[in-house]
Amino acid sequence: xxxxxxxxxxxxxxxxxxxxxxxxxxxxxxxxxxxxxxxxxxxxxxxxxxxxxxxxxxxxxxxxxxxxxxxxxxxxxxxxxxxxxxxxxxxxxxxxxxxxxxxxxxxxxxxxxxxxxxxxxxxxxxxxxxxxxxxxxxxxxxxxxxxxxxxxxxxxxxxxxxxxxxxxxxxxxxxxxxxxxxxxxxxxxxxxxxxxxxxxx
Numbered sequence: 001x002x003x004x005x006x007x008x009x010x011x012x013x014x015x016x017x018x019x020x021x022x023x024x025x026x027x028x029x030x031x032x033x034x035x036x037x038x039x040x041x042x043x044x045x046x047x048x049x050x051x052x053x054x055x056x057x058x059x060x061x062x063x064x065x066x067x068x069x070x071x072x073x074x075x076x077x078x079x080x081x082x083x084x085x086x087x088x089x090x091x092x093x094x095x096x097x098x099x100x101x102x103x104x105x106x107x108x109x110x111x112x113x114x115x116x117x118x119x120x121x122x123x124x125x126x127x128x129x130x131x132x133x134x135x136x137x138x139x140x141x142x143x144x145x146x147x148x149x150x151x152x153x154x155x156x157x158x159x160x161x162x163x164x165x166x167x168x169x170x171x172x173x174x175x176x177x178x179x180x181x182x183x184x185x186x187x188x189x190x191x192x193x194x195x196x197x198x199x200x201x
Contacts, residue, residue: 018045100163106141
């Protein structure tokens with residue numbers, strides 16, 4: 001399967017020896033109508049391509065490559081911090097016995113269907129029933145299953161439904177929300193958008 005590319009925009013690169021281009025892309029197979037077009041773009045100049053790059057999904061911007069690399073590194077760092085904190089949530093709740101209590105309670109149901117209905121009653125969606133039955137072992141739910149299949153933000157509801165103290169999980173979820181609420185520093189662009197999906201340039 002290949003890609004059809006239509007060149008929809010070109011403009012001189014910063015040094016003037018090459019171009020900055022934007023292509024509108026789509027699959028070149030019979031089912032292409034089910035796909036939305038996307039933008040492909042770049043800097044076609046051996047000198048400027050070392051200094052600049054293009055970014056964007058619906059709008060295309062020209063940025064300095066070192067600024068782009070700095071911004072991407074900051075995003076990766078933020079993702080790593082958030083991922084590490086979620087690992088901390090699971091570890092602390094496992095140490096507190098809350099995860100074991102959830103697993104023990106889910107193991108008390110006589111069937112996977114009953115366990116699935118219980119989770120649904122708490123508005124916790126895990127999977128379609130056939131898929132749920134394929135991976136849930138009745139009367140043998142483990143902490144590992146809980147960690148693999150329960151979304152961590154549903155833990156306060158589950159722990160509360162067991163009649164357990166939710167102060168620990170509430171605090172951890174609040175800290176996680178504060179961590180996610182941090183604003184990303186904005187990527188500094190050289191120019192306003194040079195092309196948009198609506199065709200405006």
